Amino acid sequence: MAKATIEEAASGDIQRGELLALYRLMVLIRRFEESTYRKFREGKMGGYLHRYDGQEALVAGVVPQLRLPGDYILSTYRDHAHALACGTDPKAVMAELMGRVTGCAGGKGGSMHLIDPPRGFLGGDGIVGGPVPIATGVGFAIKYRGTDNVCVCYFGDGAMNQGGVHEAMNMAGLYKLPILYILENNQYAMGTSVLRSTGQMDFVLKAEAHGIRGEKIDGMDVLTVRDAVRRVLERIRQTGEPYFLEMTCYRFIGHGIGDDNTQGYKFYRTEEELETWKQRDPITRLHDYLIARDMLSEEEAETIEQEVRRIVQEAIEFAEASPEPPLDSLYEHVFVDHQE
Amino acid sequence: MAVMRYQEALRLAMTEEMERDANVFLCGEEIGQYQGTYRVTEGLQQKFGPMRVLDTPISEVGIAGLATGAAMVGLRPVAEFMTWSFALSAMDQIVNHAAKITYMSGGRIRCPVVFRGPVGRGGQLSAQHSMSLESWYAHTPGLKVVAPATPADVKGLFKTAVRDDNPVIFMEHTALYPQRGEVPEDPEFTIPFGVAAVRREGADVTVVAYSHMVGVCLKAADLLAQEGIECEVIDLRTLVPLDMETVLTSVRKTNRAVVTQEEWKNVGFAAEVAARIYEQAFDYLDAPVERVGGADVPMPYARNLERAAIPHESDVIEAVRRTMS
Ligand SMILES: Cc1ncc(C[n+]2csc(CCOP(=O)(O)OP(=O)(O)O)c2C)c(N)n1
Ligand SMILES: [Mg+2]
Numbered sequence: 001m002a003k004a005t006i007e008e009a010a011s012g013d014i015q016r017g018e019l020l021a022l023y024r025l026m027v028l029i030r031r032f033e034e035s036t037y038r039k040f041r042e043g044k045m046g047g048y049l050h051r052y053d054g055q056e057a058l059v060a061g062v063v064p065q066l067r068l069p070g071d072y073i074l075s076t077y078r079d080h081a082h083a084l085a086c087g088t089d090p091k092a093v094m095a096e097l098m099g100r101v102t103g104c105a106g107g108k109g110g111s112m113h114l115i116d117p118p119r120g121f122l123g124g125d126g127i128v129g130g131p132v133p134i135a136t137g138v139g140f141a142i143k144y145r146g147t148d149n150v151c152v153c154y155f156g157d158g159a160m161n162q163g164g165v166h167e168a169m170n171m172a173g174l175y176k177l178p179i180l181y182i183l184e185n186n187q188y189a190m191g192t193s194v195l196r197s198t199g200q201m202d203f204v205l206k207a208e209a210h211g212i213r214g215e216k217i218d219g220m221d222v223l224t225v226r227d228a229v230r231r232v233l234e235r236i237r238q239t240g241e242p243y244f245l246e247m248t249c250y251r252f253i254g255h256g257i258g259d260d261n262t263q264g265y266k267f268y269r270t271e272e273e274l275e276t277w278k279q280r281d282p283i284t285r286l287h288d289y290l291i292a293r294d295m296l297s298e299e300e301a302e303t304i305e306q307e308v309r310r311i312v313q314e315a316i317e318f319a320e321a322s323p324e325p326p327l328d329s330l331y332e333h334v335f336v337d338h339q340e
Numbered sequence: 341m342a343v344m345r346y347q348e349a350l351r352l353a354m355t356e357e358m359e360r361d362a363n364v365f366l367c368g369e370e371i372g373q374y375q376g377t378y379r380v381t382e383g384l385q386q387k388f389g390p391m392r393v394l395d396t397p398i399s400e401v402g403i404a405g406l407a408t409g410a411a412m413v414g415l416r417p418v419a420e421f422m423t424w425s426f427a428l429s430a431m432d433q434i435v436n437h438a439a440k441i442t443y444m445s446g447g448r449i450r451c452p453v454v455f456r457g458p459v460g461r462g463g464q465l466s467a468q469h470s471m472s473l474e475s476w477y478a479h480t481p482g483l484k485v486v487a488p489a490t491p492a493d494v495k496g497l498f499k500t501a502v503r504d505d506n507p508v509i510f511m512e513h514t515a516l517y518p519q520r521g522e523v524p525e526d527p528e529f530t531i532p533f534g535v536a537a538v539r540r541e542g543a544d545v546t547v548v549a550y551s552h553m554v555g556v557c558l559k560a561a562d563l564l565a566q567e568g569i570e571c572e573v574i575d576l577r578t579l580v581p582l583d584m585e586t587v588l589t590s591v592r593k594t595n596r597a598v599v600t601q602e603e604w605k606n607v608g609f610a611a612e613v614a615a616r617i618y619e620q621a622f623d624y625l626d627a628p629v630e631r632v633g634g635a636d637v638p639m640p641y642a643r644n645l646e647r648a649a650i651p652h653e654s655d656v657i658e659a660v661r662r663t664m665s
Binding site (some may be wrong): 045046047048096099100101105107108109110111112113125126127128129130158159161162163164189190191192196197198267268324325327329330331334 | 398426429465466467640642644
């Protein structure tokens with residue numbers, strides 16, 4: 001059944017090169033994320049660490065479709081994948097996670113606040129729902145300047161219950177701002193299932209209540225995501241109106257480093273549920289699809305795997321060899337030093 | 341007396357108050373089925389059921405409003421913020437509503453609500469997750485502000501908070517949760533608001549603290565004692581109401597004062613205490629009052645910068661030395 005969806009989705013325009021690039025990006029994200037818990041446990045990282053395992057299709061199917069720079073991306077604290085997909089050097093991402101001066105925020109932001117302004121990535125936000133009102137302003141600026149760019153705003157199912165999110169969406173609907181909302185519906189907000197957090201499970205309906213068109217798609221299938229996003233981006237660029245995509249997905253791992261899977265299973269989800277979702281692993285699905293069509297051989301897959309592992313290893317070595325920020329930078333950047 | 345962790349003492353206080361008064365209920369994110377983000381409410385939903393330990397969506401405005409409204413009509417809600425850093429959107433419900441309704445109604449409405457949750461710098465949680473902002477709440481007339489430093493205090497002060505007919509801001513500290521101490525088991529044990537505790541007596545310098553800084557100052561005092569400087573360490577326990585009498589009595593004896601806080605120093609609570617010392621004990625001072633506080637920067641992530649942004653024993657020691665020189 002999974003294959004049928006992919007087949008339908010991939011009808012037409014997609015070339016082998018692009019498919020392999022998507023595959024490679026998802027594998028990079030997965031291997032990168034896996035390495036972070038190891039490094040955290042070695043004491044090289046601190047804070048929380050929110051991984052994207054299982055949700056890779058939500059960035060791999062979206063970010064390569066954007067015009068960067070020009071378009072903008074805002075994400076939650078679960079943001080490693082977004083930075084990598086934007087093309088931020090994995091070395092700068094890893095160095096940020098280790099709090100090094102060579103990190104993408106000079107070591108000041110950490111895991112939840114990755115950022116890459118020249119590539120349009122306006123950063124991860126540690127406050128649930130926080131990016132959504134900000135996206136209103138970014139969308140407004142695009143409209144103000146009269147370009148056909150788009151602001152892509154990611155947020156979680158739990159964030160949908162924040163009041164500010166609805167103020168912001170109402171304004172985007174009212175002013176017709178070019179924003180693509182991507183609801184990362186991974187079924188849980190920490191330990192709270194969507195079944196226990198809202199009286200209205202139809203998230204698309206909530207967007208429509210604000211005058212924003214939307215639809216729900218399978219976020220475990222990168223080609224479904226890609227096709228939907230291409231179509232929707234085209235629409236936003238033409239009409240300048242916001243759009244809402246709920247992407248159904250699942251995080252394969254605990255909420256963050258403090259919620260390892262053992263604990264998670266115990267309080268809010270079962271091993272069986274996790275296993276069922278793992279059957280839909282977006283990486284395995286694309287892998288099997290490519291193999292079945294002779295677009296990828298096992299040897300080529302292995303080459304990609306090795307290549308990606310090398311990139312992650314180099315990122316780790318780079319980060320570990322980088323110095324911490326100098327102590328006298330503590331008060332730097334509270335304000336911009338240079339005024340126009 | 342029993343030895344227990346700060347976290348357990350708080351849970352015991354909640355349990356006792358819920359058993360004593362059927363109007364007391366808890367609400368907040370992940371407090372029930374998930375057993376509490378910091379396990380403070382562990383087991384309570386099983387014991388008291390889902391109405392009295394109410395799991396909420398991630399909706400801080402809604403949580404604060406639900407608690408305030410329920411308090412206005414006679415329930416005694418205890419609303420948890422997962423951390424105080426997440427209470428910012430709820431500020432309007434707290435400051436413009438809970439804090440003012442008694443006054444605006446000419447005393448016709450009571451609002452016996454407790455807003456509680458952890459604060460705490462450290463752990464590389466970076467800029468958006470490291471605030472307590474107690475001075476914002478203390479600045480607001482109509483809110484009582486509590487910041488317990490020990491397991492016994494967290495129990496006794498929490499019970500007083502629940503029984504108080506006013507809105508109470510109750511700030512725990514993540515670094516204190518695992519700390520152990522003697523806790524009275526008597527369910528009628530309470531600690532009144534507005535009574536500071538002298539944690540260590542000393543003749544040379546008065547050191548004022550609350551919450552986690554109490555422990556930091558006691559360590560600093562031990563180190564200073566080795567060089568012959570005796571600090572008197574005062575734990576304020578509650579910022580509103582503020583027990584200045586205990587502070588002033590001490591300053592009149594030592595003639596020197598260092599006031600500490602973990603939060604940003606600029607316009608922080610220590611400034612208020614220092615100002616009152618100047619106003620009320622100026623003639624007794626032999627040296628300017630010193631303040632110790634966090635660096636006035638959004639909390640940086642990098643370990644070395646974070647360490648530099650948080651006040652440590654060494655900062656207290658230096659400040660004490662400055663008052664002695
Ligand atoms: C305003 C606010 N409240 C609470 C939190 C603590 N918190 C961090 S992540 C999270 C769950 C968010 O779930 P969801 O929006 O579904 O995103 P996911 O983590 O599943 O990607 C919570 C409660 C926060 N960061 N901000
Ligand atoms: Mg979620």
